[in-house]
Amino acid sequence: MNEQSTVSLAAPGTQPEYHFPAYVSSISRSPRMPLVLLPETPSERTGPVFGHGLIGERDNDLTAQHAGDPIGERILVQGRVLDEDGRPVRGALVEVWQANAAGRYRHKVDVHDAPLDPNFTGAGRMLTDEHGRYWFKTIKPGPYPWGNHYNAWRPAHIHFSLFGAGVLSRLVTQMYFPGDPLQPLDPIFNSIADAAARQRLVSRLDMDRSQPDFMLAYSWDVVLRGRYDTPFEETGR
């Protein structure tokens, strides 16, 4: 049924377990039966192709989506999307969402008593360029409390959703910030058992890409599963 596999198995501890009781919501929502390991078929080598028609002019500038400037620390977030062999993934759709500087999401189920910012939605999207690079301007998100356990607080993070060359490359994850003392306390962050793998979710302060007197920059590269030539649509339209 299959030829050479195009994806590698995760090294032990580098991906979270589905059932991770410290993260209480996982208890009733994680499968109990083992996943059925399948050989790859041609179906799994295909995947959706996203065009520039989905991307608006201000979709990678979360500070410019309203009439005024949002409150908070303006930052640039940038990096590369790479495949398992370190090759750039071109034309990859990157979707991001986040809380505002006060730690509040613009979402009806977020009841944290912190102000919404009328000038900040907290959503963006972009396609990677020919070097696999993405970048967006935003406001550094604040930490916020959640109901997982007594006095639980999420470390500051930005949610990322990425589509690689095929469905097996799909990844949803969170990018963290360096030096955040809440990270060791966070069950979601610590659901990844391997310390080096956890650190790969932490961006680095990138002074070379910061803009003096204007904004700091954080860099974060993402490696997706898969190692095959991409069928992405030609860019440049």
Next chain:
Amino acid sequence: MSANPVSTTAGSQTVGPFFRIGLEYLIEQAPALRLDSPGVIGIRGRVLDGNGRPVPDAMLEFWNPAAEMRCGSVAEPVGFPAGFRRAATNEEGRFSVVMQRPAKAGFDRRQAPHLLVLVFARGLLRHLMTRMYLGDEADNGNDPVVTGIPAERRATLIARPDADSPGLYVWDVILQGTAETVFFAW
């Protein structure tokens, strides 16, 4: 086939409860395809947790691997990738999508028509992957993936045609329990 090498791809983290902020734009509010057109199906169902409770903050992505890369047999709304639909559950755990009917793929005649389905939710630290087959397709019993799983679990992969609405299929995703959906890993 050689053994899979081990790589250090980025770790997954949950989509969380607030994903609609960033991901809802790709959810069709009013389906562009008409359910009464040939080559179009609707899929309706619920996502349930291990206690049988609806999951009101799940996101599903349906991918038709036989979709032609640029122009499917059915015209797609502008901007949407052919053969792909994203759905989110409501307060009752219900979702619905309307999309191209999957066909037998030219690249693999042994497989029955199917969709690949990705399941995301608060509580899922990694997304789940499964397949959905159509209950009225003749070839499901010969599909190598369907026949490769225990007979008593196969029904979880097969959407039931709705007798009252031609083109509509009903399919639930059970995250945990005795009727747990078969989830795959590659």
